[in-house]
Amino acid sequence: MHHVVRTFSKSSHFNYDKQGKDWNVKVGTEQSPISLEKEKAVWSVAPRLKFINYNKTLSGPLKLTNNGHTVTMVIPPVDDGNHPSVCGCKLDCIYKAVQLHFHWGSPKSKGSEHMINSSRYDAELHILHQNYAYALQNNAISSPDGFVALAIMLRSVPECPNETPGILDKLFVELNRVRDYNTTSTYEGPFCLRDILNGMERKEFFAYRGSLTTPPCTETVNWFVFPNPVDVSEKSLKNFWLLKDDRGLPLLNNYREIQSLHQRTVYYRNETANF
Numbered sequence: 001m002h003h004v005v006r007t008f009s010k011s012s013h014f015n016y017d018k019q020g021k022d023w024n025v026k027v028g029t030e031q032s033p034i035s036l037e038k039e040k041a042v043w044s045v046a047p048r049l050k051f052i053n054y055n056k057t058l059s060g061p062l063k064l065t066n067n068g069h070t071v072t073m074v075i076p077p078v079d080d081g082n083h084p085s086v087c088g089c090k091l092d093c094i095y096k097a098v099q100l101h102f103h104w105g106s107p108k109s110k111g112s113e114h115m116i117n118s119s120r121y122d123a124e125l126h127i128l129h130q131n132y133a134y135a136l137q138n139n140a141i142s143s144p145d146g147f148v149a150l151a152i153m154l155r156s157v158p159e160c161p162n163e164t165p166g167i168l169d170k171l172f173v174e175l176n177r178v179r180d181y182n183t184t185s186t187y188e189g190p191f192c193l194r195d196i197l198n199g200m201e202r203k204e205f206f207a208y209r210g211s212l213t214t215p216p217c218t219e220t221v222n223w224f225v226f227p228n229p230v231d232v233s234e235k236s237l238k239n240f241w242l243l244k245d246d247r248g249l250p251l252l253n254n255y256r257e258i259q260s261l262h263q264r265t266v267y268y269r270n271e272t273a274n275f
């Protein structure tokens with residue numbers, strides 16, 4: 001799993017001043033993020049995505065790190081030593097959850113990477129999964145079926161004083177401890193990935209072939225983008241706006257600009273699709 005960190009830090013000299021327009025990356029015709037529209041997608045009744053070990057508690061410690069581009073958490077195995085994974089839908093392989101991270105906006109702008117029906121959500125969570133067939137990150141990064149990324153839209157809602165905070169609201173308290181570049185904080189509470197998805201419609205999603213949205217932007221990702229958001233409190237999301245990049249500047253609007261679809265097909269899975 002350390003390969004994830006190492007490979008991504010190699011390309012660490014980039015920022016979001018121009019939303020990625022100035023990145024020195026070789027791009028093809030399957031880049032991410034893209035703009036997604038239900039009406040333009042090909043509706044499908046493909047099998048559901050299967051979430052394996054998503055309901056089990058991750059073994060600690062859970063470390064959140066400000067790497068200058070985002071806040072990232074390496075996903076450890078669950079308590080019994082197995083890993084949270086995904087398979088199903090039209091995937092041929094099983095993909096192991098390796099890390100999660102976030103993209104956000106600013107006090108004046110929303111910052112999801114994908115656009116859904118022409119609008120952005122406040123923030124976007126990516127859970128990156130690596131194909132079990134590739135033990136090494138470098139092999140996954142150069143293979144078309146190297147990764148699965150789940151994209152979860154985050155919607156800012158006013159705080160409800162009587163409601164127990166959700167798992168992300170709890171996690172986002174830690175953001176105050178990683179405001180500076182290269183700082184790490186440990187989340188002590190129990191955490192299972194399913195808690196993030198609770199309350200979100202998991203049976204409906206967009207699916208398309210794309211790329212990593214950070215350098216090297218290789219076209220090795222099967223994207224699953226859930227259009228129904230997870231609610232997080234306004235107060236928690238504000239914690240993102242206080243983070244700093246490796247220059248000591250506010251780390252805001254860390255999303256890449258929308259890429260062209262080219263000849264790709266975007267699928268929209270919906271069990272109620274009527275053919």
Ligand SMILES: [Zn+2]
Nearest residue numbers: 101103126213
């Ligand atoms: Zn991302």
